Amino acid sequence: MYVIYHCVGGTHSSAIAAAIHLKLLPTNKIPTADEITAIPFFDTLTKEDQGKILFRGVDNKGNKIFTLSRQFVPQLVLPAIKDSWELSGGNLDDLLLVNTMPSVNFLMKLGGFSSRRLHLVSFGRPIVTKGTIKTYNNILNIVNKTIDKIKN
Secondary structure (H helix, E strand, C coil), X not given: CEXXXXXXXXXXXXXXXXXXXXXXXXXXXXXXXXXXXXXCCCCCCCHHHCCCEEEEXXXXXXXXXXXXXXXXXXXXXXXXXXXXXXXXXXXXXXXXXXXXXXXXXXXXXXXXXXXXXXXXXXXXXXXHHHHHHHHHHHHHHHHHHHHHXXXX
């Protein structure tokens, strides 16, 4: 299975979801700010990374995990990914696109915008990290539902 966690920026909620899925972050507790910022692909993407499907690792069942910054046009990007997948001979049953935006809160939006768009990393990263901690269980629920889908 190929799992693509996607959100607007591809570097916060989708990155944390991928990290949880890959067991880089705990499922039995909310991680500390240091544990979150230690994830090598948290709050690091640049404008050049937008629209790229970035490989993040292989889970313990052999599923390949990716993240995607699909900006504000999921209605265009996601069908294009599905069509490209099928055109290349892939079976849609082997592709799972997972939207992590329902977990995003105001602090994540504010901090992410400040860090990534305004390049005020020292200001924005602590804010987006705090927002991530606040919504961690919501992201965890998305990942757990994704893992349950893969099992079926």
